[in-house]
Amino acid sequence: MKNCSANGRQTTRSIRRSACATGLAVALTLSVAQLADAHVVTPPRVPGDIEVLPPNKAFLVGHGVGTQNYICLPSGAGFAFTLFTPEATLFNPRDGQQVITHYFSPNNNPFDPSDKGVIRVTWEDSRDSSIVWGAVEKSSSDANFVALGAIPWLKVKAVGAQDGPTGGDRLSGTTFIQRVNTVGGSAPTTGCAASGDVGKKAFVPYTADYFFYFDPYADR
Secondary structure, rough: OOHOOOOHHHHHHHHHHHHHHHHHHHHHHHHHHHHHOOOOOOOOOOHHOOOOOOOEEEEEEEEEEEEEEEEEEOOOEEEEEEEEEEEEEOOOOOOEEEEEEEEEEEEOOOHHHOOOOOOOEEEEEOOOEEEEEEEEEEOOOOOOOOOOOEEEEEEEEEEEEOOOOOOOOOOOEEEEEEEEEEEOOOOOOOOOOOOHOOOEEEEEEEEEEEEEEEEOOOOO
């Protein structure tokens, strides 16, 4: 900076050097602290059956806001609302910026070839367009954790992944996703009771937090 290299008496130069050094030290400290904070993701306590075990580590969290979308279909001897897709945007809880889009889509790059084209729950990174597809491994409606009327908390296993078109890979190394802290989103209890209701849709607002995990020892 100009002020830090300005000419003047020796005393003035010394004071300026000291001030510059102090300013740089403070800036460096803040930068390191901010960088460290940006990489610290601490999942909440969860029911044991949806816990993600080491060596997997949480690396990203998004606060989801959207709808759980249902359609009325025949079910057994009656009728029931059936989920046909979630539709949500995930935001960074620190700065409110959009980070991920959440929906259903065909698994276009499965880990198991037999899963090719199967409709799976999907998360797409808003920054680099990397994608992870998942299959629900465990679900919990434990009343000690899950709010009344809220959709279950989930442990989802990654079953496919894809880098973005320019090589972005923020989500493509994901191993598990947890859906926790759910509010709302449950299927309606009325409006789907007769053949005339078949095809009727319901878009139910919900919020949830999604934690993304990776295996630091896995090859990528």
